[in-house]
Amino acid sequence: MxxxxxxxxxxxxxxxxxxxxxxxxxxxxxxxxxxxxxxxxxxxxxxxxxxxxxxxxxxxxxxxxxxxxxxxxxxxxxxxxxxxxxxxxxxxxxxxxxxxxxxxxxxxxxAIRLSLAGDAAEQVLSVNSLDDFAAFHARLLAERAPEAAKARVLIMGAGLIGCEFANDLAGTGHPVQLVDPASAPIAALLPAQASAELKDALTGLGVQWHFGTTVTAVDQANAGDTASGAMHVTLANGQSLEADLVLSAIGxxxxxxxxxxxxxxxxxxxxxxxxxxxxxxxxxxxxxxxxxxxxxxxxxxxxxxxxxxxxxxxxxxxxxxxxxxxxxTGTRTELVFPLMPVGIKTPALPIVVAPPAPGMAGEWHSTSPGIWQFRDPDDQVRGFVLTGTQTNQRMAQSKLVVL
Ligand SMILES: Cc1cc2nc3c(=O)[nH]c(=O)nc-3n(C[C@H](O)[C@H](O)[C@H](O)COP(=O)(O)OP(=O)(O)OC[C@H]3O[C@@H](n4cnc5c(N)ncnc54)[C@H](O)[C@@H]3O)c2cc1C
Missing domain, CATH: 3.50.50.60 (FAD/NAD(P)-binding domain)
Structure with missing residues (x-):
């Protein structure tokens, strides 16, 4: 056999x-x-x-x-x-x-885990599987300060996943804080102006930002009191924040x-x-x-x-x-990737990004409100970003990209 x-x-x-x-x-x-x-x-x-x-x-x-x-x-x-x-x-x-x-x-x-100080460091969650999500979902419903309507969530990492969770949670009434060493959300993928638009849109949902710093420690707010679930989160800049749940989305x-x-x-x-x-x-x-x-x-x-x-x-x-x-099944087939734009699920500001290849020389150019093209030194379009209603330009912009 x-x-x-x-x-x-x-x-x-x-x-x-x-x-x-x-x-x-x-x-x-x-x-x-x-x-x-x-x-x-x-x-x-x-x-x-x-x-x-x-x-x-x-x-x-x-x-x-x-x-x-x-x-x-x-x-x-x-x-x-x-x-x-x-x-x-x-x-x-x-x-x-x-x-x-x-x-x-x-x-x-x-999920990459940061080594954090504090007696609640082990309670920091990441979500990269259905089981992770089940644990996160259960904690989110359980960890609720008595006076608060919804659990307060601190998210480590304002990248794509961190911003998607921020939108989802803030949009459903959770107070959300985002901490990131960069100076803007999804800074690695987006031109500065698109990033600023996203920041404004999520701020409109109540998201609070802590840029240029990282989380260093997570402690129980009241030592020995695990019932309330409240935590003190210490940042590298010395600030101390309160949260009921800490979600790590750093990659x-x-x-x-x-x-x-x-x-x-x-x-x-x-x-x-x-x-x-x-x-x-x-x-x-x-x-x-x-x-x-x-x-x-x-x-x-x-x-x-x-x-x-x-x-x-x-x-x-x-x-x-x-x-x-x-x-x-016997037909040797080489994989050739087409252009693969990614839709970022931030309904407060929908975004589509087709990033240029890593390390490619060039610059972002704004062509009209909500549309940016990444052009190489020969003025060839190598990637694009669309925001808001311009996300319906995905097909048209894709045709302009030289792979
Ligand atoms: C929150 C979130 C949102 C996302 N949103 C988007 C999006 O909008 N658009 C997009 O394009 N991408 C998105 N992604 C990325 C996309 O979902 C992933 O690229 C994709 O699901 C990865 O699939 P995978 O099968 O490679 O890995 P996984 O889904 O991680 O599957 C790995 C499997 O391997 C098993 N396994 C691992 N080790 C072993 C072992 N030793 N023995 C047996 N089994 C093992 C695991 O149990 C699991 O079943 C998102 C990712 C996350 C986390």
């Missing part, structure tokens, strides 16, 4: 790869091993669930068992892969070993412990070539744990080299899963 295709990870990358694979190959055995339940949900909904009054269970769009049945998958849920042995095509779990024909790593990323780091231990080449993610092959035969990677090939590809040895990028967004996964399914 031939060995199955094994996929590790039941996030968007794992399930989408299997769905695309099944379109091309209805018969080959597929095993999905995942540390979580395997229930299918759209992770982007985690940062706008409150506005839609949806709790954790309502975010599951298809239960794991139904996914497995529909896609003819042997599902090993709540099962962590502990080791990979590329020499023998084996994966090891607590329940035993399995042999693969091909292996797909779709193990995602983990993600690809999960590379497992592949590194198996001898796979990793940098900011698992290095893959244009066909999503890792440095070991029969092992592929995509999604938040992958570092997609850059220009410096060694054609002579087909070895993945550094220089690529991680792309922790939905559209890269959809494109990568399609290409990988074709390769896994």
């Amino acid at each position: 031939s060995h199955p295709l094994i996929v590790i990870g039941a996030g968007l990358a794992g399930w989408t790869t299997i769905r695309e694979f099944r379109k091309l190959d209805p018969d080959t055995a597929v095993t999905l091993i995942t540390a979580d339940s395997g229930d299918f949900y759209a992770k982007p909904t985690l940062s706008n669930a409150f506005a839609q009054q949806r709790g954790p269970s309502q975010l599951v769009t298809t239960p794991a068992a139904r996914m497995a049945e529909t896609l003819k998958v042997t599902l090993l849920a709540h099962t962590e892969v502990l080791a990979i042995d590329p020499a023998q095509n084996l994966v090891r779990t607590g329940q035993g070993e399995l042999t693969y024909r091909d292996l797909v790593l779709a193990t995602g990323a983990h 993600l780091r690809a999960n590379t412990t497992l592949p590194l231990a198996a001898g796979l080449q990793c940098e900011r993610g698992v290095l893959v070539d244009a066909c999503l092959r890792t440095s070991q035969p029969h092992i592929y990677a995509l999604g938040d744990n992958a570092q997609y090939a850059g220009q410096d590809w060694d054609l002579a040895t087909s070895a993945p080299l550094s220089g690529g990028r991680t792309l922790p967004y939905v559209m890269p996964i959809m494109n990568a899963a399609k290409a990988l399914a074709a390769t896994l």
